[in-house]
Amino acid sequence: MSNTPFDGTKRIWAGDHQAGEVNSHFLFERDITLPAISGQAMFALVAESRYRLRVNGEWIGDGPARSYPDHRYYDDWDITKHLRSGSNRIEIAVTHWGVDTFQSLNTPPFLLCSLRLDGQTVLKSDTSWTARRDTRNLQHVPRACCQLGFEEHYSATALEQAGSPAIEAPGASESSSSLFPRPTRPLTRIPRDFRYALATTCVMPIDRSWTFPVRRLFSPQPLGINILGMAGVLGATFSCSAKTTADFHLLGPVASVQVNGVSLPLEKEDDLFRTTVQLSPGESWISIAVCTEYDHATELAFGYWADHPIEWPASPWLSSGPLWTTDILTNNFLNPADEARLVRPFAPSFGGMFQADQKETSRVVSQFTQAKNEASFRSVSGSKTRVLPHSSAVTKDAYFAIRTDRVKSAEPLAASPIPTQISRAGTRLLIDLGAMSVGYFEMDFDAPAGAVVDAYFFEHLERDDDGSATIQYLYQESISYRNSLRYTAREGRNHFISRQRRGIRYALLVFRDAPVVIHALRVIESTYSPETVGTFSCSDEELNRIFAISQRTLLLCMEDTYTDCPTYEQTYWVGDARNEALFSAHAFGAYDLLRHSAEVASHSLRGSALVVSQCPSGWDAVIPSFSFLWGIGVWDTYWQTGDADWLARIFPAVLKNLDEASRLCTDRGLFSAKAWNFFDWTPIDQNQETVLHNSLLLAGALEAGKRCAEVLGKAGDASRIASRLAELRSSINLLWDDQTGSFPDAILPDGMPSRKTSQHTSFLALLFGVLPESRRDRALENCLRPAPDMAPVGSPNALYFLLSAIRESHPSEVIKMVRDFWGRMVAAGSTTAWEMVNQEQSRFPTRSHCHGWSSSPVWLLPVHFFDLRLLGPGWSKVSIAPRVEDVTHASAVVCTPHGLLRLAWRLCADGKVETSVQAPVGVEVSVRPPIFPTTPSYDHP
Numbered sequence: 033m034s035n036t037p038f039d040g041t042k043r044i045w046a047g048d049h050q051a052g053e054v055n056s057h058f059l060f061e062r063d064i065t066l067p068a069i070s071g072q073a074m075f076a077l078v079a080e081s082r083y084r085l086r087v088n089g090e091w092i093g094d095g096p097a098r099s100y101p102d103h104r105y106y107d108d109w110d111i112t113k114h115l116r117s118g119s120n121r122i123e124i125a126v127t128h129w130g131v132d133t134f135q136s137l138n139t140p141p142f143l144l145c146s147l148r149l150d151g152q153t154v155l156k157s158d159t160s161w162t163a164r165r166d167t168r169n170l171q172h173v174p175r176a177c178c179q180l181g182f183e184e185h186y187s188a189t190a191l192e193q194a195g196s197p198a199i200e201a202p203g204a205s206e207s208s209s210s211l212f213p214r215p216t217r218p219l220t221r222i223p224r225d226f227r228y229a230l231a232t233t234c235v236m237p238i239d240r241s242w243t244f245p246v247r248r249l250f251s252p253q254p255l256g257i258n259i260l261g262m263a264g265v266l267g268a269t270f271s272c273s274a275k276t277t278a279d280f281h282l283l284g285p286v287a288s289v290q291v292n293g294v295s296l297p298l299e300k301e302d303d304l305f306r307t308t309v310q311l312s313p314g315e316s317w318i319s320i321a322v323c324t325e326y327d328h329a330t331e332l333a334f335g336y337w338a339d340h341p342i343e344w345p346a347s348p349w350l351s352s353g354p355l356w357t358t359d360i361l362t363n364n365f366l367n368p369a370d371e372a373r374l375v376r377p378f379a380p381s382f383g384g385m386f387q388a389d390q391k392e393t394s395r396v397v398s399q400f401t402q403a404k405n406e407a408s409f410r411s412v413s414g415s416k417t418r419v420l421p422h423s424s425a426v427t428k429d430a431y432f433a434i435r436t437d438r439v440k441s442a443e444p445l446a447a448s449p450i451p452t453q454i455s456r457a458g459t460r461l462l463i464d465l466g467a468m469s470v471g472y473f474e475m476d477f478d479a480p481a482g483a484v485v486d487a488y489f490f491e492h493l494e495r496d497d498d499g500s501a502t503i504q505y506l507y508q509e510s511i512s513y514r515n516s517l518r519y520t521a522r523e524g525r526n527h528f529i530s531r532q533r534r535g536i537r538y539a540l541l542v543f544r545d546a547p548v549v550i551h552a553l554r555v556i557e558s559t560y561s562p563e564t565v566g567t568f569s570c571s572d573e574e575l576n577r578i579f580a581i582s583q584r585t586l587l588l589c590m591e592d593t594y595t596d597c598p599t600y601e602q603t604y605w606v607g608d609a610r611n612e613a614l615f616s617a618h619a620f621g622a623y624d625l626l627r628h629s630a631e632v633a634s635h636s637l638r639g640s641a642l643v644v645s646q647c648p649s650g651w652d653a654v655i656p657s658f659s660f661l662w663g664i665g666v667w668d669t670y671w672q673t674g675d676a677d678w679l680a681r682i683f684p685a686v687l688k689n690l691d692e693a694s695r696l697c698t699d700r701g702l703f704s705a706k707a708w709n710f711f712d713w714t715p716i717d718q719n720q721e722t723v724l725h726n727s728l729l730l731a732g733a734l735e736a737g738k739r740c741a742e743v744l745g746k747a748g749d750a751s752r753i754a755s756r757l758a759e760l761r762s763s764i765n766l767l768w769d770d771q772t773g774s775f776p777d778a779i780l781p782d783g784m785p786s787r788k789t790s791q792h793t794s795f796l797a798l799l800f801g802v803l804p805e806s807r808r809d810r811a812l813e814n815c816l817r818p819a820p821d822m823a824p825v826g827s828p829n830a831l832y833f834l835l836s837a838i839r840e841s842h843p844s845e846v847i848k849m850v851r852d853f854w855g856r857m858v859a860a861g862s863t864t865a866w867e868m869v870n871q872e873q874s875r876f877p878t879r880s881h882c883h884g885w886s887s888s889p890v891w892l893l894p895v896h897f898f899d900l901r902l903l904g905p906g907w908s909k910v911s912i913a914p915r916v917e918d919v920t921h922a923s924a925v926v927c928t929p930h931g932l933l934r935l936a937w938r939l940c941a942d943g944k945v946e947t948s949v950q951a952p953v954g955v956e957v958s959v960r961p962p963i964f965p966t967t968p969s970y971d972h973p
Contacts, residue, residue: 036106036211036212037106037146037148037153038076038106038144038156039153040156041144041153041158042201043142043143044144044157044158044198044199045141045199045201046165046196046199047163047198047199048165049128053128053130053171054171055127055130055182056127056141056171057166057169057171058125058165059163059164060143060161060163061123061163062161062162063122064147064155065120066120066149066154073148074109074148075092075147076108076145076146076147077109077124077143078096078105078143079124079126079142079143079144080136081126081136081181082095082126082127082181083096083126084124085123086124086125087111087120087121088115088116089121090114092114093107093109094219094531095107098135100647101137102638104211105211105213105592106213107214107218108214124145125531128141131175131248131257132256132257132651133178133179134178134180134649134650134651137649137650140202143157144157160198161197162197163198164193164194164195167190167193168187168188169185170185170187172423172426173185173428173429174245174514175245175330175331177330177511178247178328178329178330181532183518184516184530185517185518185520188519188520190520214592215627216624217561219558219560219591220559220560222558223556224554224557225553226450226463226539226553226555228447228463228466229447229461230464231443231445231446232443232461233440233459234439234440234458235438235439235440235460235542236438237544238335238336238337241333241335241427241433242335242349243333243426243432244284244349244420244424245330245331245424246262246329247329247330247331249354250322250354252356252361253327258361258650259325259327259328259651261325261356261385261387261390262324262354263354263393264353264397265319265322265351265409266319266334266349266352266420267320267352267409268318268344268348269316269317269348269405269406270315270343271342272311272340272341273341273343275310275311276310276311276342277309277311277338278311278336278339278342279307279337280296280305280307280334280335280336281435282304282306283303283331283512284303284512285324285329286320287324288401289319290403293319293401293403302505303435304435311342319400321398323355323390324386325386325387328511331514333432337438348425349420349425350419352400352409352412352416352417353418356393362652363708364654365707366641366642399412400413428518429514430514430517430518431516433486433542434540434542435505437460437542440458442500444500445500447464450550451550452551454550455546457545457546459543461542461543462501463538463539463553464537465537465538465555467537467584468535468536468585468881469537469588470533470534470536470558470588470598470599471557471558471559472533472534472555472556473529473554474527474529475519475527475550475554476550477526477550477551478551479524479526479545480521480545481521482520483520483544483546484545485519486517486541486544487518487539487541487542489536489538489539489540490536490537490540491504491538491880491882492537492538493538494876503540507599507600507879515600517530525551529556534598534599535597535598536599537881539553559587560587560591563621564931566890566932567924568925571919571921571922574855577858578851579893581864581865582887582888582890583890586615586887588882589612589882590620593609594613594625596885597880598882600880603646603649604632604646606644606647606659606662607661608883608884610661610662611661611885613665614665614672615890618891618895619887619891619927623672623675626665626669627669627675627678630665630669630682633662634662635648637688637689640652640654641654641696642692643659643685653707653708654705655707655709656707657711660689660726660729660730660732660733663689663690664729664732666686666740667736667740668736671906672906672929674905674907674908676743676905680744683746686736689733690737690753690756697727697760700779701760701763702763702764704722704779705721709723709726711725712825712829714792717788720777720779720780722778724764724779725777727760727764728764728802731757731764731801732799734756734757735757735800738754738757764797769785773811774789774794774819774822775789776793777790788823789819792833794814794815795834795837796833796837798811799837812837815834816838816842827868827885827886828866828867828868828883828886829886831849831853832888835850839895839896843896843917844918846892847917847918850892860877864881865887866878866880866882867879867881894926894935896915897914898914898915898924899913899915900926906928907933907954908954910933910951910955910956912949912959912960913960913961913962914945914947916937916963917964920938921937922936928954928955929954930952930954930955931953931954931955933950933951934949935948935950936948
């Protein structure tokens with residue numbers, strides 16, 4: 033490892049870790065005696081899956097950065113000020129998920145570290161370290177969601193295990209050349225206190241509950257996260273001593289519930305199913321069936337309220353085992369031309385294999401649900417019957433507990449100081465941070481030993497007419513998301529900082545026991561740490577507010593890569609990131625993040641024909657539109673930074689992505705793929721193999737690739753790409769329908785054009801120079817005044833492309849649409865920008881209330897009001913002109929690689945415009961005359 037700090041260093045792990053464990057927590061400790069510290073102390077560290085580093089009790093940081101196993105990034109922490117002369121203790125808490133997530137692939141656990149004083153290694157990971165299981169972080173708990181790890185359960189009363197010498201990590205055998213220093217800065221840690229309480233309620237917990245890891249029990253890929261489908265049945269015997277009325281509550285992918293073979297009617301509210309059943313004295317049998325193509329729903333919870341006690345055996349639950357399986361465990365059906373080992377069969381769609389067998393699978397499942405007792409259940413299941421251990425039927429689920437609490441008394445919503453005394457057990461406190469944040473929840477309080485605090489964190493609530501609140505629990509359909517934790521207190525003072533970085537605006541805290549004295553409730557905000565920050569202001573306060581919420585949104589979606597949202601997924605979606613990267617260049621000068629995010633996505637090409645949709649992730653799906661946006665983003669990154677050396681390093685990946693895409697073009701010259709052909713949340717006909725927005729975005733990627741080749745002096749590549757681009761543009765234009773004045777969304781399997789149309793094909797064709805001049809006006813009309821049957825833009829992300837397409841010809845429309853889309857968010861009092869506007873069939877205005885792809889006003893507003901044009905790579909040449917429209921003055925600070933570019937203009941009483949420009953050295957600015965609403969549009973030079 034000659035190029036890393038790990039020469040002679042061993043990957044270590046804990047000897048009592050068992051193969052196949054999930055959500056395992058270990059502490060690695062080492063004492064070291066040091067002389068007086070006179071130089072710099074650096075601690076290099078990487079682990080699988082997550083770690084927290086402490087030195088002499090001080091929290092240093094969390095990691096690692098997301099990466100593929102064959103290209104890992106390590107952190108290098110400066111711990112100089114935390115060391116002292118004499119004895120020092122280093123503690124590393126490591127969690128190994130043991131499952132795929134949307135941020136990491138499931139690989140063998142390990143820890144690798146070294147301490148250097150003035151460049152000399154004085155400590156490294158080896159068997160002299162002590163390893164012990166961290167019993168305070170409970171292992172057998174529900175999964176938070178398919179995107180993330182597990183619900184956090186911390187017990188301050190748990191007995192600590194004795195440590196033993198660490199061992200060399202088994203199975204952790206990646207090449208030493210696969211380790212690289214993290215190229216982005218550590219995340220911030222900014223304390224933000226909760227501002228006030230909104231409501232205090234008294235609740236009672238459900239009688240009893242269990243939560244089952246149904247993905248691990250019933251999916252063909254139990255530790256993975258591809259969408260395959262799953263089917264199975266759970267069953268248990270219970271008994272009543274008297275006639276009993278029970279209210280059953282279920283949460284998760286429930287197909288049906290039976291008692292003694294009789295199906296129960298289910299009522300649904302959000303993700304919670306309810307039913308009431310009358311139980312006779314004696315034994316009864318319950319069965320709960322799962323049969324779904326969508327195994328991203330990983331957990332199923334069951335609990336009840338009853339007016340008489342219900343008795344259960346010590347280990348009551350049986351499982352049928354998986355009732356459906358497949359050998360095809362991928363969602364990536366594109367075959368790389370040069371890697372025969374990755375040739376994959378094709379399934380019709382996500383869950384398509386399951387759909388093909390669903391009728392037979394449902395029949396098999398129904399045989400189990402007809403069982404009236406354990407004997408009949410076992411007679412159907414035979415040798416597949418499994419008695420579920422505690423680890424597969426957990427009785428602690430903070431989210432389910434909060435969702436099923438019964439309210440004894442409640443108060444209407446009203447902002448008030450957060451109480452310091454909790455005197456009644458079962459007190460539920462609704463508290464507000466005042467604005468969206470992302471980070472680590474912290475609480476400091478006094479409590480009796482064993483006191484339990486449940487917490488649930490969320491983004492949004494609606495105030496009801498009666499003064500109460502309706503919480504938005506769901507992000508996607510009926511899929512539960514456990515943004516929750518449970519803390520069990522020790523006697524006296526408790527101080528807890530969560531290890532799960534999570535999105536938070538509001539928190540529900542349920543104090544199951546009393547009395548409790550609250551000292552502090554806060555979030556340690558953790559985001560990308562910008563060195564520079566852009567600004568914008570003008571005479572219109574609504575536009576100022578739109579800029580502010582957009583900039584805040586973008587920052588909350590910047591980590592070691594760009595992410596979609598801070599709460600629900602925290603996922604590097606490659607298509608989202610193209611726009612986020614461009615916006616962050618202006619708003620934060622985040623050039624390290626631009627380069628690094630593009631590089632991480634390029635690593636996916638070692639196992640996929642095209643850049644994958646999200647990475648690094650256990651879900652290996654490809655969204656071709658995202659693959660092409662990645663290529664466009666590579667050119668953006670060069671144009672923003674002027675970094676030709678970086679461009680040369682990544683260009684082979686650009687070529688591979690384009691070559692594979694060209695291979696997937698049909699004899700009609702259009703891109704066609706058996707993939708997730710998504711682009712926007714709107715009714716585009718995008719469930720076909722040949723979807724036109726893919727070809728249009730490929731045209732944009734080819735144009736970007738050609739420019740890259742030209743910059744690098746690769747004339748042959750540039751000529752070859754230009755030829756493909758000309759052929760593709762010609763093929764696309766053959767589909768233009770003069771009668772409708774639009775393109776079809778797709779080509780159907782019979783070769784006929786789809787009857788569906790969308791705005792998207794028009795604005796993408798305008799953006800990427802596909803249309804001849806004679807068709808541009810009609811395409812613009814589609815953007816500005818679409819026909820009633822034309823699918824409109826469905827998200828602020830897609831709207832950005834539309835606004836970019838019309839910005840030159842109809843600049844006033846840009847501001848009108850910005851006001852319409854983002855103005856609604858501001859009017860609603862939102863502190864961040866929404867994923868969408870007015871989602872269908874929901875009382876809530878959006879899914880995610882903080883989504884990075886919705887932050888385009890941080891780019892649009894300064895560019896619009898200064899007609900800002902970047903004329904050379906790396907901001908070497910810039911042209912501006914004040915746009916005097918709707919406002920009387922505007923100012924902006926825009927980040928550049930050379931420093932901050934400060935711009936301002938003001939409309940004077942005599943009608944003249946005063947303009948101010950302060951440019952850093954290295955940025956040449958030309959100022960054009962002001963643009964008034966009647967000024968003809970300026971053409972690009």
